[in-house]
Amino acid sequence: MSDNPTQYGILVAVDGSPESDTAVSWAVREAALRKASVTLLHVQAPVLVTWPISTAESAIAEWQGDSSRQILERAEKIFHSHAPASDAVRVRTESVAAPIVPALIEATRAALMVVVGNRGTGSQERLALGSVTAGLLHHAHCPVVVVHTRDAADSAGPVVLGIDGSPASEAATRLAFEEASLRGADLVAMHAWSDSTVFPAIEIDWHLYRDEAEENLAERLAGWQEQYPDVHVQRRLPCDRPAHWLVAESEHAQLVVVGNRGRGGFAGLLLGSVSSAVARKSQAPVIVVRN
Structure with a gap:
């Protein structure tokens, strides 16, 4: 991935979870304030097939591709629903097949900031921070924004x-x-x-x-x-x-x-x-x- 810090602009890690949706909506306003572009990135973790059937691997890859497209389409729809009509905020989507945390960490080299929900689809309800969010907080190369579905941010607050x-x-x-x-x-x-x-x-x-x-x-x-x-x-x-x-x-x-x-x-x-x-x-x- 490029070392150009403007390649991704504001990077949003999306996975289809409610927390991910909140991260997308937060990024809209931040992008408008900074006049920055937004990249919605979904990382597909590789699935290990333990039986020697090539058709199974092909079917899993096809299923992952369809799932990733649906997740990105949903995220893009949420983005446009929150985008101010007066601001032409550029948004692009990207799907990557790789181990999730390392791929996101590498992507942060080329981002102004990365926005992520506090929990993802794989996190248990009792956990306050998901493994992906924790990994980014420890190793990201840019500022990490953590949003929660419970956030009650006061838009007029300090x-x-x-x-x-x-x-x-x-x-x-x-x-x-x-x-x-x-x-x-x-x-x-x-x-x-x-x-x-x-x-x-x-x-x-x-x-x-x-x-x-x-x-x-x-x-x-x-x-x-x-x-x-x-x-x-x-x-x-x-x-x-x-x-x-x-x-x-x-x-x-x-x-x-x-x-x-x-x-x-x-x-x-x-x-x-x-x-x-x-x-x-x-x-x-x-x-x-x-x-």
Whole structure:
């Protein structure tokens, strides 16, 4: 596949599930805002035939081809039903026969972002994230947007940013400002100045820690506020449990943006606990940004 990042534009992984339908409808608006094209991609996993009958392989391949066409036709119909009449958003479809997760990961090399439902057709109802979504969150080469059928995103709400000073957080900050500017929305920047859930029973002046955190947050936002003067920024400084507060804030947001690793991560850690929890539990679509 090409290394050209505009080959796919906004890439949507489709599989015919309700979550996939929601991902398609979300991508329509994002494409209109960015004046970007959209690719609806369906990956057919190879089926292993254990008996030596060539006609069986041919029949399975034909069935998979028909199924893939139906899934893509459904996705394209949903796309056009949500596309604003005033915006000529270009959409194309593509079907690939390959192992699903590796094929999608490779495709993300040539995408602006990839949009996926939190669960697919093969996921059990009790699971919050499907294996395909989890694989993309760990290994994609572009930002990953996770949408849920339960998303109750407020189209007039703010963009919420989780910021902690890590390299991934810096990349997320850039994208969050861009998204807020495109949407004409406020930006809520949340920085939890402690990861602890229980404070030690000793006399510590926590105001000093909060003041230092507030100063650090202001410094990290200053350059981006100069670059995006149209974005009104609200700062939130909860003292602990960043994932909890980001999920709570998502109830009134139109989008949540986080980095893939936080300050507690290390080079070998592909997905941090905060980004994982937010992707699972958010009430609004989540963009996880890799540094």
